[in-house]
Amino acid sequence: MYGAVIAMKMLKTIIKQLTHKPVTTKFPAEPAKKFEATRGHIVFDPSKCTSCTICQKRCPAQAITVDRANKIWTIDRFKCVICGGCIEMCKFKCLSMENTYSAAATPAERGIDEYVITYVKPERPKKEAE
Amino acid sequence: MSSKRTVIPFGPQHPVLPEPIHLDLVVEDEHVVEAIPSIGYVHRGLESLVDRRDYSDFVFLAERICGICSFTHSSTFCQGIEGLMGIEIPDRARYLRTLWGEYSRLHSHLLWLGLFADALGFESLFYNAWKIRESILNEMEATTGGRVIQGVCKVGGVRRDVSNDFLSGMDNRLDAVEDEMRELVNVFLNDYTVKKRVCGKGKLSAADAYALGAVGPVARGSGVAQDVRMTDYLAYKDLGFKPIIADSCDGYGRCEVRCKELFQSVDLIRRIITDIPDGDVSVAVKGNPDGEYFSRSEQPRGEVIHYIRGNGTKNLTQFRVRTPTLTNVPALVSMLAGCELADVPQIVLTIDPCIGCMER
Numbered sequence: 001m002y003g004a005v006i007a008m009k010m011l012k013t014i015i016k017q018l019t020h021k022p023v024t025t026k027f028p029a030e031p032a033k034k035f036e037a038t039r040g041h042i043v044f045d046p047s048k049c050t051s052c053t054i055c056q057k058r059c060p061a062q063a064i065t066v067d068r069a070n071k072i073w074t075i076d077r078f079k080c081v082i083c084g085g086c087i088e089m090c091k092f093k094c095l096s097m098e099n100t101y102s103a104a105a106t107p108a109e110r111g112i113d114e115y116v117i118t119y120v121k122p123e124r125p126k127k128e129a130e
Numbered sequence: 131m132s133s134k135r136t137v138i139p140f141g142p143q144h145p146v147l148p149e150p151i152h153l154d155l156v157v158e159d160e161h162v163v164e165a166i167p168s169i170g171y172v173h174r175g176l177e178s179l180v181d182r183r184d185y186s187d188f189v190f191l192a193e194r195i196c197g198i199c200s201f202t203h204s205s206t207f208c209q210g211i212e213g214l215m216g217i218e219i220p221d222r223a224r225y226l227r228t229l230w231g232e233y234s235r236l237h238s239h240l241l242w243l244g245l246f247a248d249a250l251g252f253e254s255l256f257y258n259a260w261k262i263r264e265s266i267l268n269e270m271e272a273t274t275g276g277r278v279i280q281g282v283c284k285v286g287g288v289r290r291d292v293s294n295d296f297l298s299g300m301d302n303r304l305d306a307v308e309d310e311m312r313e314l315v316n317v318f319l320n321d322y323t324v325k326k327r328v329c330g331k332g333k334l335s336a337a338d339a340y341a342l343g344a345v346g347p348v349a350r351g352s353g354v355a356q357d358v359r360m361t362d363y364l365a366y367k368d369l370g371f372k373p374i375i376a377d378s379c380d381g382y383g384r385c386e387v388r389c390k391e392l393f394q395s396v397d398l399i400r401r402i403i404t405d406i407p408d409g410d411v412s413v414a415v416k417g418n419p420d421g422e423y424f425s426r427s428e429q430p431r432g433e434v435i436h437y438i439r440g441n442g443t444k445n446l447t448q449f450r451v452r453t454p455t456l457t458n459v460p461a462l463v464s465m466l467a468g469c470e471l472a473d474v475p476q477i478v479l480t481i482d483p484c485i486g487c488m489e490r
Contacts (some may be wrong), residue, residue, distance in 0.1 A: 023261050035272040039281070060187040075413065082445050083281045088289070097275075
């Protein structure tokens with residue numbers, strides 16, 4: 001009797017194991033799972049950056065450098081820990097987060113990303129002569 | 131007549147235990163007479179970075195002390211700074227921190243159960259434990275943005291809110307997880323082969339656990355009701371927390387405590403989801419910490435203490451962490467004395483060692 005119960009339990013497990021779908025996904029044929037909140041990588045918009053350097057000062061991994069003289073914004077993708085701190089600090093909303101992970105690469109292939117800042121300070125409307 | 135004593139080295143590289151701890155096992159025949167631990171293989175000097183980093187940026191570093199209890203490290207550090215500066219965080223942030231703390235306990239315990247099954251040579255059980263863990267990690271990623279390093283705590287609250295709709299969805303998904311866990315835990319607690327390997331192995335009496343300062347599931351598995359969650363930090367005061375203890379004082383007891391804590395965490399998460407108040411998730415922080423503070427909280431492995439000292443500047447002057455694994459090493463040495471050589475790897479695993487976290 002006891003043996004029959006065990007056999008039934010085993011049979012149930014065997015049928016379950018044979019019929020269910022695979023638990024794992026076929027990456028990279030199938031894209032990796034991601035969510036809206038996933039911190040994938042940082043995206044920079046050079047047209048909004050005023051070179052205030054707050055991102056450089058507050059980056060915990062010291063991955064960001066801003067060259068004010070030559071107007072170049074640089075991020076070292078291998079140093080960046082994708083904490084998203086810079087996005088919160090940036091007052092001009094030129095940084096944002098994408099939820100896709102970047103594919104594996106060597107530092108030579110995709111280590112340091114350089115952007116030329118294209119922001120132009122808008123001219124103040126001239127006061128009309130009285 | 132006693133035979134000749136031999137010293138057998140265990141670790142720092144060992145197939146069962148991927149973490150670098152070295153034990154000199156003094157053996158007589160097949161019995162371990164004494165175990166002499168030596169540590170210091172993965173010291174990174176994280177604590178000394180505190181005087182070169184802004185205290186609010188150090189939260190990210192504090193989180194990287196450990197890869198498993200990462201969330202609890204960041205919340206304990208933030209709790210310390212908030213205590214030092216007299217900041218009262220909003221209730222919703224308090225509840226969210228508790229929620230993520232309990233989720234990280236679920237994922238840590240499932241990880242340990244998997245590793246333990248692997249150490250016993252029970253491969254399929256290991257896969258099943260980690261399969262369940264993956265659904266917990268998905269919830270973590272969907273709510274915080276990170277699977278293991280959440281990066282969601284900040285001084286003054288939390289950086290992300292979770293919508294109430296999403297929280298009720300999490301509640302529904304927990305039902306399926308709980309069913310799967312029940313099936314898994316049944317094997318750990320009732321299976322003949324597992325019981326053969328853990329029952330009566332690695333004995334630690336309640337008096338020894340107390341005297342040697344064991345914390346977390348190691349103490350609770352020996353019948354010592356020691357849990358920081360009883361001290362009413364975060365939202366545990368409102369949730370009415372009672373610790374789980376086991377009286378068998380051996381490897382089975384420690385496994386039982388962790389298995390039962392899985393369901394306790396699920397219950398706590400359910401209560402958090404129903405009771406969570408609406409409102410802001412962070413408050414503005416002004417000024418710099420001045421003075422010293424001890425911040426305590428319960429990690430999956432036991433009690434963690436963060437000591438913080440500031441001098442009124444944006445850099446702290448001292449930071450010290452006492453992690454649960456370090457306090458459990460003396461208990462481990464006492465467990466190993468008198469055991470059989472073949473049982474050493476699985477006894478070492480029952481304290482859930484995290485050497486990276488211990489040496490920082």
